[in-house]
Amino acid sequence: MNIADFKTSLDLHAVGQEMYQLITELYPICRSITGDGFRESLRIIKQYIPLDVQEVPTGTQVFDWTVPREWNIQDAYIKNARGERVVDFQKSNLHVVNYSVPIKKKVSLTVLKEHVFTLPEYPDWIPYRTSYYKDNWGFCLSHRQLLELIDDEYEVCIDSSLEQGHLTYGEYYLPGKSSDEVLLSCHSCHPSLCNDNLSGMALAAFLARSLRLLSLRYSYRFLFIPGTIGSITWLCLNENQVSKIKHGLVLANVGDSGRSTYKKSRRGDAEIDSVAMHVLQHSGQDYEVLEFSPYGYDERQFCSPAFDLPVGNLMRTPHGRFPEYHTSADNLDFVQPPYLTNSFAKCLSILSVLENNLTYLNQNPKCEPQLGKRGLYRTIGGAEGEVDELALLWVLNLSDGNHNLLDVAVRSGYPFESIKRAADLLCEHALLKAKPEV
Numbered sequence: 001m002n003i004a005d006f007k008t009s010l011d012l013h014a015v016g017q018e019m020y021q022l023i024t025e026l027y028p029i030c031r032s033i034t035g036d037g038f039r040e041s042l043r044i045i046k047q048y049i050p051l052d053v054q055e056v057p058t059g060t061q062v063f064d065w066t067v068p069r070e071w072n073i074q075d076a077y078i079k080n081a082r083g084e085r086v087v088d089f090q091k092s093n094l095h096v097v098n099y100s101v102p103i104k105k106k107v108s109l110t111v112l113k114e115h116v117f118t119l120p121e122y123p124d125w126i127p128y129r130t131s132y133y134k135d136n137w138g139f140c141l142s143h144r145q146l147l148e149l150i151d152d153e154y155e156v157c158i159d160s161s162l163e164q165g166h167l168t169y170g171e172y173y174l175p176g177k178s179s180d181e182v183l184l185s186c187h188s189c190h191p192s193l194c195n196d197n198l199s200g201m202a203l204a205a206f207l208a209r210s211l212r213l214l215s216l217r218y219s220y221r222f223l224f225i226p227g228t229i230g231s232i233t234w235l236c237l238n239e240n241q242v243s244k245i246k247h248g249l250v251l252a253n254v255g256d257s258g259r260s261t262y263k264k265s266r267r268g269d270a271e272i273d274s275v276a277m278h279v280l281q282h283s284g285q286d287y288e289v290l291e292f293s294p295y296g297y298d299e300r301q302f303c304s305p306a307f308d309l310p311v312g313n314l315m316r317t318p319h320g321r322f323p324e325y326h327t328s329a330d331n332l333d334f335v336q337p338p339y340l341t342n343s344f345a346k347c348l349s350i351l352s353v354l355e356n357n358l359t360y361l362n363q364n365p366k367c368e369p370q371l372g373k374r375g376l377y378r379t380i381g382g383a384e385g386e387v388d389e390l391a392l393l394w395v396l397n398l399s400d401g402n403h404n405l406l407d408v409a410v411r412s413g414y415p416f417e418s419i420k421r422a423a424d425l426l427c428e429h430a431l432l433k434a435k436p437e438v
């Protein structure tokens with residue numbers, strides 16, 4: 001079965017519910033760029049797809065970076081003088097600055113405040129902060145919690161470890177007819193945050209699970225990696241393989257109520273850019289296209305100058321553009337099944353266009369073929385047949401070996417599916433032939 005037929009046969013609503021279910025299961029886990037939370041998350045995703053889990057030792061040099069020590073955490077709290085936990089990691093893993101060094105000591109309120117982060121403008125939300133590459137410790141509190149702290153002596157405890165270990169990532173390679181690859185990558189390193197992180201992971205997992213059932217032109221490579229250091233590590237270890245990547249998408253923030261956003265690859269005119277823009281343009285829904293910029297998610301690394309891979313970034317609301325971003329309010333309410341469904345369907349459409357975007361050769365290029373005698377020309381006038389008829393003419397006219405079907409769709413203004421249907425019909429009547437791929 002191909003992707004388009006598969007999409008039609010699918011209960012998309014149910015897929016959105018299942019994706020949300022996976023997000024709910026992953027939500028409580030304290031993930032980071034390394035450590036057992038990341039491994040546990042991959043173990044859960046492995047229930048959906050046969051991921052290969054890779055472990056890269058601490059200290060491994062990856063281009064200009066070094067794989068850091070592995071971080072794990074058991075518990076953390078701030079106790080008041082009466083021994084009550086006034087801040088408790090067990091209630092939210094966002095309470096600890098991710099990658100905090102272990103600490104257990106008594107401090108005054110003044111000292112404590114030097115290690116506390118809050119969001120005064122959103123007094124009920126807990127911010128998400130990290131300190132990956134500088135030894136430090138800290139707590140993240142709701143601003144309301146901070147205001148309730150009286151001048152007292154506090155016991156601060158972070159029962160964490162930073163040791164020689166590994167950077168873990170998950171990879172799933174799905175072979176297609178061609179060894180040319182489509183890369184689908186998501187960062188998987190954030191703790192309890194739903195849109196930024198978990199939505200992309202769920203989307204990648206469900207796309208992988210779906211594509212497994214289909215006959216595919218391209219091979220697909222799915223990466224579940226820690227942000228930045230993960231893509232740098234993967235690119236360093238797979239440098240001699242990346243030329244196989246012909247198209248790619250970084251998936252992030254795909255579960256909120258905002259409109260779909262596509263951020264172009266560094267090249268700006270890659271096939272994936274045209275395909276994603278075409279699908280969004282014909283979705284009948286509001287959307288936004290952003291030019292490439294060297295800030296954002298792992299497209300920064302995939303699109304670094306020496307690689308310059310054709311990898312764009314599919315999102316709904318971009319990072320930093322929603323107040324819930326990197327706070328406890330990016331939770332299970334913020335992400336909803338219908339938006340996950342919508343992102344999933346758009347991804348399938350994008351992949352379907354990629355899979356079918358072949359170049360054809362008109363077998364009767366000297367003037368128009370006589371469509372009527374082949375039953376391809378409407379015999380009785382009327383609005384209905386007209387659309388496809390014009391699509392047939394466009395496909396015939398532009399199938400000179402230099403235009404792929406998306407070129408025809410863009411130039412004619414038709415959605416890709418109409419042009420593809422026209423091409424299939426012309427092939428059936430031997431008026432068109434796919435140009436052999438080199």
Ligand SMILES: [Zn+2]
Binds near residue numbers: 190196326
């Ligand atoms: Zn983030």
